[in-house]
Amino acid sequence: MELFRALAALAEPPGPEQVRIGAVLGLPGSPDPAQYTEVFLFQLYPYAAVHAGAEGMLGGEAQDRVAGFWRALHRTPPAEPDHLTSLLALYAALADHEDAEPDPARRLLWGRSRKALLWEHLACWVFPYLDKLGEIAPPFYAAWGEMLAAALRAEINTVGPGDTLPLHLRAAPPLPDPRDGGSEAFLQGLLAPARSGMVLVRSDLTRAARALGLGLRMGERRFALTSLLSQDSEGTLGWLAAEASAWEQRHLTREAAQAATGEIARFWAGRAGTAAALLTALRS
Numbered sequence: 001m002e003l004f005r006a007l008a009a010l011a012e013p014p015g016p017e018q019v020r021i022g023a024v025l026g027l028p029g030s031p032d033p034a035q036y037t038e039v040f041l042f043q044l045y046p047y048a049a050v051h052a053g054a055e056g057m058l059g060g061e062a063q064d065r066v067a068g069f070w071r072a073l074h075r076t077p078p079a080e081p082d083h084l085t086s087l088l089a090l091y092a093a094l095a096d097h098e099d100a101e102p103d104p105a106r107r108l109l110w111g112r113s114r115k116a117l118l119w120e121h122l123a124c125w126v127f128p129y130l131d132k133l134g135e136i137a138p139p140f141y142a143a144w145g146e147m148l149a150a151a152l153r154a155e156i157n158t159v160g161p162g163d164t165l166p167l168h169l170r171a172a173p174p175l176p177d178p179r180d181g182g183s184e185a186f187l188q189g190l191l192a193p194a195r196s197g198m199v200l201v202r203s204d205l206t207r208a209a210r211a212l213g214l215g216l217r218m219g220e221r222r223f224a225l226t227s228l229l230s231q232d233s234e235g236t237l238g239w240l241a242a243e244a245s246a247w248e249q250r251h252l253t254r255e256a257a258q259a260a261t262g263e264i265a266r267f268w269a270g271r272a273g274t275a276a277a278l279l280t281a282l283r284s
Contacts, residue, residue: 001092007148008088010141011046025147028139035138043201044133048082051125051199052168056192062168066121073113082121088148091117091155111159118155119162123261124169125194126152128268131250132199156260169194169267175275178282187222190240190275197272198247200225208239237283244276 006021014031022030040046045058053062063082070077070090078086094117098110126148133145164170172194178186189195205224209216212235217227228236248269255265 001095003147003151004088004092004095007144007151008085008092010144011040011083011085011088022140022144025144027143027147031140032138035141039133039137039141043136043203044129044199046084046129047080048084048087048121048125048168051129051193052121052166052172054172054192054195056188056195061171065168069117069121084126087117087122091122115159115162118152118159120166120168122152123156123162124166124264127254127258127261127265128193128199128247128251131254132201136201136203153258153260156258161260161263165263165267169264174271175278177278187225190225191221195271196244196275197251197268197270198244198275200243204243208236212236212239234283237279241276241279241283244272244279248272248276 006025009021010018010027010031012018014033014036018031047058047063048066049058049060049062050056053060055062066082066087067077070081073094075090080086091114094110094114098107098114101107101110130145130149134142137145172192173189175189175195176185190198191200193199200221202221202224205221205228206216208214208228212228212232214228214231214235217224225236251265251269251272255262255269258265
């Protein structure tokens with residue numbers, strides 16, 4: 001479990017410890033503060049609530065659900081209970097308890113807690129997150145993401161998948177149709193990965209503006225997306241539909257490659273496919 005502790009530390013702002021860990025793990029280069037800020041603070045927030053929650057934002061019901069898991073273990077939740085660093089460190093601690101427990105019944109309980117954490121609060125969102133990370137991150141953090149994905153896949157193969165689809169995903173409503181629920185709910189749903197099946201970051205909206213020949217208003221993603229739609233709604237909806245279709249294929253590829261998380265990948269593929277169909281209909 002030392003690998004998980006090391007990988008958890010690298011999701012924190014870089015310092016001497018992170019430089020040392022990166023060198024020990026053989027990652028290319030070294031962690032850079034500016035790169036860390038761009039990846040983890042401006043583009044891809046490493047929080048379960050952002051990617052698995054219905055709101056697609058920090059906090060909310062998804063974060064409360066993760067905090068409740070900490071309390072069920074008789075632990076005080078940290079200030080950011082759903083941060084990737086916190087979740088990976090907790091996973092390593094649960095595995096250590098399981099290994100050190102002499103009583104078979106209690107060892108079984110520790111093992112079930114470890115599996116629940118892995119399935120319910122990590123596997124449900126981290127693979128699409130790491131997919132996107134590999135697309136936009138510089139070499140050090142892209143290699144970190146590949147190592148983390150491989151470690152998590154190995155753990156899932158060891159402990160096995162959950163019995164049901166994770167609650168975060170079951171609780172996330174589908175992407176709403178703006179013709180029924182209005183544009184605000186639609187925009188929020190587009191930017192909530194568990195609802196749209198897509199992980200859209202700021203650099204994606206920059207790419208959309210460039211492809212469509214539009215001006216990009218700087219600011220939050222919703223503000224930028226609203227600006228693109230106001231300038232060219234048909235073109236922006238078409239671009240979004242193509243993105244959703246591409247994400248559907250990414251999820252299906254992951255399903256084929258990793259049988260243990262196939263149910264989760266199918267959920268994400270279904271959300272992306274539904275989003276693509278809705279966006280295509282709206283464009284028409």
